[in-house]
Amino acid sequence: AQPVLAVVGRPNVGKSTLVNRILGRREAVVQDVPGVTRDRVAYDAYWSGRRFTLVDTGGWEPDATGLQAAVAAQAEMAMQTADAVLLVVDATVGATTTEETVARVLRRSKKPVLLAANKVDDDRLLADTASLWSLGLGEPHPVSALHGRSSGDLLDAVVAAL
Numbered sequence: 466a467q468p469v470l471a472v473v474g475r476p477n478v479g480k481s482t483l484v485n486r487i488l489g490r491r492e493a494v495v496q497d498v499p500g501v502t503r504d505r506v507a508y509d510a511y512w513s514g515r516r517f518t519l520v521d522t523g524g525w526e527p528d529a530t531g532l533q534a535a536v537a538a539q540a541e542m543a544m545q546t547a548d549a550v551l552l553v554v555d556a557t558v559g560a561t562t563t564e565e566t567v568a569r570v571l572r573r574s575k576k577p578v579l580l581a582a583n584k585v586d587d588d589r590l591l592a593d594t595a596s597l598w599s600l601g602l603g604e605p606h607p608v609s610a611l612h613g614r615s616s617g618d619l620l621d622a623v624v625a626a627l
């Protein structure tokens with residue numbers, strides 16, 4: 466079976482936009498992946514000669530009170546079911562306590578974890594992404610899912626990790 470990359474992060478950081486960006490204009494195939502529930506949608510993705518399954522932990526919208534625990538549970542689940550995890554952070558907001566909690570969960574993972582600093586729509590935001598090194602998940606990859614900026618660099622890192 467092809468490797469599975471799970472995309473996790475707080476609501477509204479741009480997970481689904483990034484998934485759509487990665488899928489490009491190709492037909493998104495919804496897959497039947499074991500452990501994938503209704504709120505997690507799997508697609509066939511392809512980059513640089515590598516096929517992988519992309520899991521958007523999407524439709525899941527906890528209320529604000531349960532957010533931190535819910536995102537941590539989401540990360541835990543992703544860690545167990547995927548071959549690699551992509552944590553998406555909104556670079557215009559930076560790392561919140563939710564991301565710090567999730568990072569703590571993900572740092573325990575033996576599997577590769579990648580960090581995307583999304584919504585870096587222009588160069589002025591690049592400086593802010595450096596603060597995300599503090600999450601201890603390695604290099605933050607600045608991207609703009611909306612405009613497609615640098616998503617190729619992120620995908621190069623993804624397929625190298627898978």
Ligand code: GDP
Binds near residue numbers: 479483523609610
């Ligand atoms: P999700 O809840 O994490 O799946 O986030 P969505 O993909 O639904 O995006 C939430 C909002 O952020 C939407 O209004 C998107 O248009 C916006 N968004 C996503 N990516 C970017 C980006 O790179 N730049 C900007 N400025 N907005 C973005």
Ligand code: MG
Binds near residue numbers: 480481482522524
């Ligand atoms: Mg979504």
